[in-house]
Amino acid sequence: MPLAFIVWITIQTGWDTMVELVFRRRVGELLANTLLLVLLTLPLSILVAVTLAWLTERSDLPGRRFWAWLAVAPLAVPAFVHSYAWVTVAPGLHGLAAAVLVSVLAYSPFLYLPVAAQLRRLDPTMEDVAASLGHGPWRVFLTVVLPQLRLAVCGGSLLIGLHLLAEYGLYVMIQFDTFTTAIVDQFQSAYNGPAANMLAGVLVLLCMGLMGGEVLLRGQERYARVGSGAARRAAPAELGRATLPCLLIPLLFAALSLGVPLLTLGRWLSIGGSRIWQGADIGGAILQTVGLALAGGLLTTLAAAPMAWLSVRAPGRLQRVLEACHYYVGSLPGVVVALALVTITVRVALPLYQTVGTVLLAYLLLFLPRALVGLRASLAQAPVELERAAMALGRTPLQAVRQITFRLAAPGAAASMAMVALGITNELTATLMLAPSGTRTLATEFWSLTSEIDYAGAAPYAVMMVAASLPMTILLHIQSKRAAGR
Amino acid sequence: MSFLQVQGLGKRYGDAVALEDVDLSVHAGSRTAIVGRSGSGKTTLLRIVAGFESADSGRILLDGRPLVDGPGVVPAHRRGIGYVPQDGALFPHLSIADNIGFGLERGDAGRRSRILELLDAVELDPQMLERRPHELSGGQQQRVALARALARKPALMLLDEPFSALDTGLRDSLRRTVARVLCEAGIATILVTHDQAEALSFADQVAVMREGRLTQVGSPQELYRRPRDRETAAFLGDAIILPADVDNGWASCSLGRLAVTAGSRRGAAEIMLRPEQLRLVVDDRDTAPNVAEGAAEGWGRVIDVEFGGSVCKVAVALGNVPGQRNPLLLRHSSLDLPRIGSRVRIHVEGEAHLFDTPLR
Numbered sequence: 104m105p106l107a108f109i110v111w112i113t114i115q116t117g118w119d120t121m122v123e124l125v126f127r128r129r130v131g132e133l134l135a136n137t138l139l140l141v142l143l144t145l146p147l148s149i150l151v152a153v154t155l156a157w158l159t160e161r162s163d164l165p166g167r168r169f170w171a172w173l174a175v176a177p178l179a180v181p182a183f184v185h186s187y188a189w190v191t192v193a194p195g196l197h198g199l200a201a202a203v204l205v206s207v208l209a210y211s212p213f214l215y216l217p218v219a220a221q222l223r224r225l226d227p228t229m230e231d232v233a234a235s236l237g238h239g240p241w242r243v244f245l246t247v248v249l250p251q252l253r254l255a256v257c258g259g260s261l262l263i264g265l266h267l268l269a270e271y272g273l274y275v276m277i278q279f280d281t282f283t284t285a286i287v288d289q290f291q292s293a294y295n296g297p298a299a300n301m302l303a304g305v306l307v308l309l310c311m312g313l314m315g316g317e318v319l320l321r322g323q324e325r326y327a328r329v330g331s332g333a334a335r336r337a338a339p340a341e342l343g344r345a346t347l348p349c350l351l352i353p354l355l356f357a358a359l360s361l362g363v364p365l366l367t368l369g370r371w372l373s374i375g376g377s378r379i380w381q382g383a384d385i386g387g388a389i390l391q392t393v394g395l396a397l398a399g400g401l402l403t404t405l406a407a408a409p410m411a412w413l414s415v416r417a418p419g420r421l422q423r424v425l426e427a428c429h430y431y432v433g434s435l436p437g438v439v440v441a442l443a444l445v446t447i448t449v450r451v452a453l454p455l456y457q458t459v460g461t462v463l464l465a466y467l468l469l470f471l472p473r474a475l476v477g478l479r480a481s482l483a484q485a486p487v488e489l490e491r492a493a494m495a496l497g498r499t500p501l502q503a504v505r506q507i508t509f510r511l512a513a514p515g516a517a518a519s520m521a522m523v524a525l526g527i528t529n530e531l532t533a534t535l536m537l538a539p540s541g542t543r544t545l546a547t548e549f550w551s552l553t554s555e556i557d558y559a560g561a562a563p564y565a566v567m568m569v570a571a572s573l574p575m576t577i578l579l580h581i582q583s584k585r586a587a588g589r
Numbered sequence: 590m591s592f593l594q595v596q597g598l599g600k601r602y603g604d605a606v607a608l609e610d611v612d613l614s615v616h617a618g619s620r621t622a623i624v625g626r627s628g629s630g631k632t633t634l635l636r637i638v639a640g641f642e643s644a645d646s647g648r649i650l651l652d653g654r655p656l657v658d659g660p661g662v663v664p665a666h667r668r669g670i671g672y673v674p675q676d677g678a679l680f681p682h683l684s685i686a687d688n689i690g691f692g693l694e695r696g697d698a699g700r701r702s703r704i705l706e707l708l709d710a711v712e713l714d715p716q717m718l719e720r721r722p723h724e725l726s727g728g729q730q731q732r733v734a735l736a737r738a739l740a741r742k743p744a745l746m747l748l749d750e751p752f753s754a755l756d757t758g759l760r761d762s763l764r765r766t767v768a769r770v771l772c773e774a775g776i777a778t779i780l781v782t783h784d785q786a787e788a789l790s791f792a793d794q795v796a797v798m799r800e801g802r803l804t805q806v807g808s809p810q811e812l813y814r815r816p817r818d819r820e821t822a823a824f825l826g827d828a829i830i831l832p833a834d835v836d837n838g839w840a841s842c843s844l845g846r847l848a849v850t851a852g853s854r855r856g857a858a859e860i861m862l863r864p865e866q867l868r869l870v871v872d873d874r875d876t877a878p879n880v881a882e883g884a885a886e887g888w889g890r891v892i893d894v895e896f897g898g899s900v901c902k903v904a905v906a907l908g909n910v911p912g913q914r915n916p917l918l919l920r921h922s923s924l925d926l927p928r929i930g931s932r933v934r935i936h937v938e939g940e941a942h943l944f945d946t947p948l949r
């Protein structure tokens with residue numbers, strides 16, 4: 104739908120205006136900025152993630168499990184809270200280098216998770232065989248281990264890339280212009296429809312380019328373990344004298360990615376004292392956030408249910424394509440979705456403009472994949488055989504679905520609803536652009552306070568957002584362990 | 590002069606003993622099978638020889654060169670020992686050609702022809718070269734794994750249950766191919782397996798492993814005919830173990846008077862017969878058969894018959910030993926199977942084996 108919207112807007116705007124709007128220096132700068140950001144952040148993130156994953160999964164580093172948790176933990180800190188912390192620590196921090204630094208710290212867990220899971224899943228016998236064929240440890244890593252991490256690296260990189268393109272708060276705070284920040288600026292300052300829309304069009308193209316690139320790089324290969332038999336657990340590499348320097352790597356990462364935000368928050372909280380916790384502001388923001396989050400979670404889960412049902416119970420080619428569409432919508436930047444909804448409501452259904460309904464619709468589009476993943480898994484817990492067994496015992500089909508399938512799928516559905524709700528809690532861009540005036544969520548309140556340079560006042564909101572992100576982070580970590588069969 | 594020497598090898602995992610004081614020597618160009626149940630330590634031994642794991646004590650010499658000697662350990666990639674794991678462990682990201690050529694230098698001019706030569710040796714079609722491992726069947730994957738391990742012309746080849754994941758028919762044909770290829774190349778081989786039939790048919794020398802120790806090492810015939818104890822006897826095939834009274838090279842038991850292999854012991858002992866030494870003859874006379882004193886023969890009544898295709902099993906309760914608890918399980922051709930209840934004579938052919946170990 105957003106894609107159709109872009110096409111439609113282009114036609115409306117007219118070819119000449121579009122050319123004029125797209126091919127100008129400002130767009131060139133933004134394009135260069137965004138591309139540089141992606142091209143610098145991705146390799147660095149891959150390096151950081153693979154190093155950390157190897158250390159925590161394959162070496163005898165002391166406290167490996169602890170470091171594994173710390174490597175995932177930065178996910179609990181929303182990206183714009185990361186940059187808020189860094190701006191506090193080093194007020195002079197801005198521009199490309201700062202953007203890359205904060206992006207790597209905030210997003211490399213997205214790569215760490217799949218890479219670590221894949222490392223755990225790899226059959227160590229393959230490395231043994233390579234060694235018996237005369238390859239030293241380094242060459243074994245480069246020729247056998249690294250190529251098999253390709254899928255994990257591709258998937259994680261795509262996720263990070265999409266985040267880099269979509270993130271707004273992080274880059275505004277450190278004064279780095281990307282397409283997303285420019286679109287929001289454009290929208291807020293001039294409410295200049297066509298200009299913002301054209302930028303959004305370029306952004307969508309970038310996203311699609313990223314996804315296409317990932318498909319190309321991933322290729323058609325199957326990297327599953329060939330053959331059967333129980334895979335042994337790999338013997339951890341002995342670090343020996345390198346232990347101490349190796350210990351410094353996760354320590355440094357944790358200090359930068361967790362220490363800085365936590366210390367900053369702690370400092371602001373202590374400076375602010377009890378003042379910042381008082382007033383109806385916080386209570387109101389919490390109430391509104393919870394309300395929006397629950398409504399959005401429920402709506403999104405309901406919307407995802409038919410697709411989840413189809414893809415589990417009647418898998419087929421058409422269903423796969425449909426499902427892929429759901430995922431693609433979810434990978435579009437929030438700003439594009441918001442812009443599309445604004446334009447549509449203004450032109451077609453003005454009464455809906457800036458209502459809670461529009462915000463919820465945006466949440467639905469943005470968080471559909473999350474709900475879908477959770478629902479699919481929970482529906483798969485309730486195999487159709489159980490329903491048939493219930494019907495053989497005299498239940499009508501509806502009764503069987505209600506008594507068996509709903510029961511079994513309910514915990515998973517609740518979990519996916521919670522995940523969506525937590526995502527909504529920390530959503531900034533779409534909420535800023537779409538919410539009716541007077542709406543105050545944790546994220547928007549944090550945002551408006553930091554815009555007024557009231558960093559101390561913003562700290563409580565940040566803390567609450569971190570707390571809201573923790574369950575998701577923990578779940579992701581546990582899931583990746585379970586996916587690897589441990 | 591043996592080619593590979595393992596001396597006093599020991600290995601523990603925490604409190605669990607994996608290997609204890611293992612001695613083994615392998616002659617150049619010979620085939621050795623290490624056979625034992627899962628968890629007996631046989632794979633650990635193989636992995637230490639390959640260099641994938643370190644030993645706690647002991648030495649390993651290959652062609653006089655120490656591989657493991659106290660703290661001095663040659664790393665796996667400098668040992669020049671080939672290794673074929675249980676499921677082949679082909680590199681899934683490489684084509685078959687690149688898998689086989691993995692151990693060869695990339696820029697080598699003869700690389701391609703060597704790959705083709707190896708593919709031919711393991712009886713695979715050259716069309717497979719550009720395929721991926723997952724497009725091959727299990728047997729083909731194992732052939733590729735063997736070719737890959739042969740590429741560097743190792744002096745010693747280690748096979749870690751390479752046939753166990755395959756169907757029976759495929760397993761036999763692959764085992765013959767492997768034996769032939771390794772024999773032609775003159776490579777000494779150690780095969781680890783839990784399948785006694787595989788061990789007996791593959792190797793010149795069989796070593797039986799139990800609880801981290803090699804309990805007996807010898808030729809397949811020797812181990813099969815003269816196992817050291819009950820466990821080894823039962824592990825290497827069906828065994829009929831009977832109490833007997835031994836005197837001067839003869840054993841008196843429920844199957845009559847039998848010659849025994851080792852003749853010096855006297856008194857109560859256990860003897861072992863293999864089922865193929867016993868022959869059933871139906872003898873449906875009403876009176877109890879009169880077995881001649883001193884004949885190698887017993888009699889009994891058939892209490893159960895289990896049809897099994899070419900070879901069937903017949904359970905016989907011995908008639909002249911009222912206290913005999915377990916019926917004898919005998920093999921019989923599926924032609925003229927005796928019926929349940931019929932009376933049979935049992936002839937014994939060849940010598941009975943007398944265990945060295947004292948009676949428990």
